[in-house]
């Protein structure tokens with residue numbers, strides 16, 4: 318049975334900081350942030366956007382009535398959940414008008430969560446061919462003001478509808494994954510910001526990639542030349558390139574050029590959003606599909622997922638005929654064009670704003686946020702969401 322991605326939605330908050338401005342304010346050469354790290358703009362979430370509203374806004378743009386009826390499994394991957402118990406998947410259920418006869422839960426394994434969800438969805442569709450699964454990666458990446466990871470923060474979500482006879486990307490049958498207990502990046506329950514061993518995390522990202530790439534080659538008998546593009550989890554856009562470079566010698570110059578050119582396109586959105594953890598790999602896929610004209614149907618796209626802690630996985634998919642018809646190219650171009658730049662000072666203020674830690678009543682300024690779905694406040698420890706549409 319053909320199973321894979323049938324639709325893809327995306328949302329990121331309307332505010333951003335320019336990385337040149339951040340570099341100047343941090344007394345760093347801007348080239349380090351824009352070239353060395355490879356980030357140009359960083360999405361900033363106001364209090365009215367949290368991982369629940371980001372997820373709901375990303376899914377809202379792709380679901381029609383049939384989807385709402387047929388979705389019987391909702392999986393949200395996140396590492397910035399808003400509750401130790403209740404899942405984001407249950408929060409978004411009514412916001413999206415989904416059929417109550419569905420399973421809904423949240424998955425956590427750092428940036429790997431959405432990939433875990435995607436693979437579970439594939440298994441679910443194999444058992445229940447008529448159903449549809451909604452998989453969402455949603456995150457707000459926080460390392461802290463003036464930390465070395467600050468330039469790699471971001472905010473956003475990618476939603477994917479998984480079904481049989483998918484119209485965007487058919488997932489191939491092979492898999493390669495690897496798990497090890499390592500401390501490269503983590504966030505204890507008492508911490509608002511992540512802890513990271515930056516250099517070690519870079520090394521592990523590449524080491525896991527090399528391992529699962531070799532495993533996948535052995536399992537699939539596919540060679541590098543048979544890939545049109547490889548999309549990477551992008552904590553920052555230079556990271557995937559470092560991993561890609563380690564295998565380029567496996568093919569000839571023409572193929573190398575094609576893979577490098579497609580890599581450049583696959584980072585288009587990511588370099589303007591920042592790290593969105595679970596959704597970064599899928600934002601990179603969306604960047605490639607929406608910004609690279611002429612990718613042929615039948616082309617194979619490799620996908621490398623990495624979640625610190627750590628789990629790595631490589632898998633691949635085949636682009637489907639007329640996949641372009643499933644995309645929202647203009648809507649996403651409008652989303653980027655309508656964003657508002659804020660100063661570093663404004664970003665620092667927003668970064669430090671928090672909902673009352675004791676759960677007491679707060680009303681947020683929802684009219685300043687153009688998103689359809691917003692967090693309106695909190696009352697008796699209950700988060701209040703509103704769909705303004």
Ligand code: CAA
Pocket residue numbers: 346347348349350352353354428465466467468469501502513514515516518519522550551552553556592594623624625
């Ligand atoms: N012009 C151009 N390039 C410059 C430059 C300049 N003026 N100044 C410095 N550079 C280059 C450096 O040469 C370096 O390039 P290479 O990596 O190619 O050697 C690059 O800019 C970065 O410089 P540093 O290594 O000195 O940067 P840093 O020590 O300040 O930190 C970082 C970089 C470790 C990535 C840090 O931002 C960080 O900790 N980020 C968060 C962790 C992370 O993203 N890890 C990735 C793997 S883990 C993962 O993928 C999971 C996840 O999502 C977190």
